[in-house]
Amino acid sequence: MAGIYIHIPFCKQKCTYCDFHFSIQTKGIPNFISGLKKEVVLRKDFLGNQTIKTLYFGGGTPSLLSPTELKEIVAHLKLYLKLDELVEFTLEANPEDIQLENLLAWKEIGINRLSIGLQSLKEEDMKWMNRAHSIAQGKHAIELANQIFPNAITVDLMYGIPQLSEEEWRTHIQYLIAQNISHISAYCLTVEPKTILSNWVKTKKITLDDDDQHAKQFEILLEEMTKHGYEQYEISNFAKNQQYAIHNSSYWLGAHYLGLGPSAHSFDGKKRYWNVANNQHYFQALANGSLPLEIEELSKENRYNELILTGLRTKWGVNLKQLFNIAPRNHQFDTSLLALKAKNWMKEENDFLILTEAGKLFADRISQELFLI
Ligand code: SF4
Known part of the structure; x- marks a missing residue:
């Protein structure tokens, strides 16, 4: 898939x-679409004979694109890629x-x-x-979208926002629960370099909450989600009735994907491809018939560690067969695993390595203990 x-x-x-x-x-949209169409043609064989789901x-x-523009892109994709088995x-x-x-129209x-x-x-x-x-x-958008796309919307919420009280955070989550939203993604606000926010933090125009406050808000999130029948199937993602995000889940589980458009990444199991993050350069390269991308051959360690990092964040865990195909099981791995199991942070089930509820609190640290160095 x-x-x-x-x-x-x-x-x-x-x-x-x-x-x-x-x-x-946005006046660059027509050029972007024309570049994208060329990229589709040049990369149509990237996924080989794998089924696009x-x-x-x-x-x-x-x-922001008009329905006509979206329609034009989809029609072009269908000309060059086999999309008749799409599920999502x-x-x-x-x-x-x-x-x-x-x-x-969508x-x-x-x-x-x-x-x-x-x-x-x-x-x-x-x-x-x-x-x-x-x-x-x-609110109007959520309510309307939920009528037209019942059980098929996911909403992004943020916590760790300056001056967000615990009560306010709880009411944000409860609003979505009351709307019966089937999938919720909740991320902690992060300060990325070179953003306006990072400048405000440096100049003390804005003060962020500390880790303890973030942890408390995360706890509230888990409490509300569990109480209302949502499953935490990935550290930041919650679904009702197994309405998991199939596309994002496939990233976490190491599936192959083709990314098209400026800054998009692709992965073929061994290499990662990065499209240039500049609309003008993207368009120019494609207008000249070349692909605006860089390729990184992932080392064995990179692929192994990435599979652990992303897999452990999910309820499915890490596929050990897939992992040991990259590098064979070794003594160091078994020793670390034994210690993690003794702390009740990890379990092994049907060739999958899965975090326990207690282990989820230390997902990143546990991943590092299992990394191939
Ligand atoms: S979060 Fe970023 S990508 Fe999303 S609307 Fe704002 S600027 Fe655009």
Whole structure:
């Protein structure tokens, strides 16, 4: 099974914490689409004869493209890639773009899952984050999207936001629970270098909460999710009734994927491919018939450690057969595993290595203990 990721590198405005690749010069959209179409043709054989099960439009803000533009891209993809066995087709959408007309058009294009960037339910947060929507718009978008895409929306929420009280955080989660949202992703705000937020932190214009406050908010999240029947199937991802994100889960489990568009990454099991994170360079290279990418041959250690790092974050754990195909089981691994099992942090089930509830609190540290050095 394999997936396709399309990076749409445009946003309406720049969120202060964001370090993704995007441009607010939307007049570049026609050039981008023309470059993307050329890239599809040049890389159509990347996934060989693997079945493409997922298609994911991320960004940036894919919902900024008009339905006509999205339709044009999908029609082109269908010409060169075998998409008739798709089970999941996700569009990342921001609340300001979620209107009935768009929702119906997206459905018609074949999109069957929306990922909505809500982030917070505090008006002040929308302002300092420089989000393009208001809270009223955010709520309206969630409620409308949930009607048109029942059981097929996922919402991003953020914690660790300055001055977010525990009560406020709980009400944000409870709002989504009350709306019966089937999938929730909750991430702690991180300060990425070269963002406006990082500058504010350096100049003390903004003060972040400490790790203890973050841990408390994470605890509240786990408590609310568990109480309301959500399963934590990945450290930051929660689903009801096994409505897991298939595309993202395949990344975590080491599947192959083709990433198209500026800054998109691809993975073929051995090498990682990085497209240039510059819209103009991307378009120019493709206009000249060349691929705007760099290739990194992943070392055995990289592949092994990455599989541990991502696999352990999931409820499925690490596939040991897959792991020992990369490098054989060794004495160091067995010694570490024994110690982790003795602490009740880890279990082995049907050739999978899985964190226990207690182990989940130390996922990154445990991964490092099992790394191949
Ligand atoms: S809309 Fe998303 S991708 Fe665009 S700047 Fe904001 S967080 Fe970043």
